[in-house]
Amino acid sequence: MKRRLRIFAPATVANLGPGFDVLGLALASPGDVVEAELSDHPGVEIVEITGDNGLLSRDPQRNVAGRSALDVLRRAAAKGAAAAGVRLWLHKQMPLASGLGSSGASSAAGAVATNELLGRPLNQRDVLLSAMEGENAASGSPHADNVAPSVMGGIVLVRSYTPFEVVPLPVPSNLHVSVVHPHCKVSTLEARRLVKARAYSIDEIVPNLGNVGALVAALASGDLALLGRSIQDGLVEPVRAPLIPGFAAVKQAAFDAGALGCSIAGSGPSVFAFASDDTAAQKIGQAMRSAFRSAAGLDSDLYVGTVNTEGARPL
């Protein structure tokens, strides 16, 4: 009987306010699970997908986990670590199009599972590139701020896409994250199109430069109050907030409940907030849920926890 691996890859919060396309954070939960086996048939076969309500394609070229697995096979073959193929089972354990990096988690799990199965022929950077290839299949835009923290864990900065370089950032151990996912849809493609259509003056850009720098400084020094103040985004949040019913009320509710900082998770509709302990994070999360209900009539899910510092890992 063939060895079957199970890999969990965490959901992620990208952008973190000022860091559009360059900052991402791995959550303790939720996340996706990929099971993988070596196969004698060439290429990638997606045997089963659960938890997606039938929305995802089992065609490996059109599925982010399949696409990233194919890219790992290609890179492994180029290194002489050939395998005929792999069979994948994808278990979606988090909402799609939520802003929590659902496609990024599946991409990360597919890439990491395939690399593990082959005996780790690829280094972490190449695994990331394969996972980005998968993510690209979903977003049409190669970005790494979800896949990098999902693969690596922690809080990750993408310094540069060309050449590709990521920088793991220090994670204060008392940093807690509340994420609320309201039951409505925001198209990632549409959310991205709106941002791409904008032109910005240097005066609009400068505050984001200052806040990205301050956010990184705060992570390094463990200054959570400064971290909270640096969650300011004048570039993308104003463009995307109108796509999220009740966003202004939810953000206000988070601050009223003691949030250190609050903004849109990825392209939304999820909203995240930072706190310095679990009690505050729970309270803030419940306040955000209440605000989504009262301001927009939306049910929601709440995820509260510290930062996941392990990244994608075998179960």
Next chain:
Amino acid sequence: MKRRLRIFAPATVANLGPGFDVLGLALASPGDVVEAELSDHPGVEIVEITGDNGLLSRDPQRNVAGRSALDVLRRAAAKGAAAAGVRLWLHKQMPLASGLGSSGASSAAGAVATNELLGRPLNQRDVLLSAMEGENAASGSPHADNVAPSVMGGIVLVRSYTPFEVVPLPVPSNLHVSVVHPHCKVSTLEARRLVKARAYSIDEIVPNLGNVGALVAALASGDLALLGRSIQDGLVEPVRAPLIPGFAAVKQAAFDAGALGCSIAGSGPSVFAFASDDTAAQKIGQAMRSAFRSAAGLDSDLYVGTVNTEGARPL
């Protein structure tokens, strides 16, 4: 006889590549000196200016040191620490309009000298605000990335202008800076106008966000190679480089001589480079000087040293 104070305030390199208007670094040399005495005459009298070739006004409203001293008097009076006035002697010991924060150093020296003379009624934040008021008189645009490091020393991030908040960043002790000032003029106002006239797409902005974050991460971890790679600016350098004769050749010469990173100092025409020891910094500086001469026929001055971590200080 009245007590006369002498305050040295260092030259600075603003922007540091990706951090337009938010990052600045204090140099070991050059810098400006302000002498100050209490006076029975209300307001600020500028008794003498040396080293400016007669270019600067002795009208305190039109002189950055005078303007910042007036602002300190105003803030001190509001705190009940009234003094009639001060007399200032301004000794310019660095080139004007060089990109090295000449007006910022004079502003810092004027503000710090006046505050010291009055027995420090203002805290550092208020001294900075007064120095910004002085700088504003020169640039027409209130920015703090020169005055903050000149007052505080080290490498300083301006997180936000409204509300005003600066963050001192860690300074690796082996970081060395080479700055070459070519003998040509770039108007700060014109250099700023060119940048303000541009509109940027989000794709142009993202690399600067990544590099500002990486620069701060590198300072925190002491990774000078990463620091060097993060000195990338796709927003402002391309707009301002054409104002500096020979810039491309000078930058190439810096890298050929081993520079970790290189960009325009402030609004130019000075160019700075980073190195990890004094020998390399001297070699890189000489290579940049040679390139200014051969590519543009320009003489230049070279300043080499570590980061000034003291800031404005009594002599």
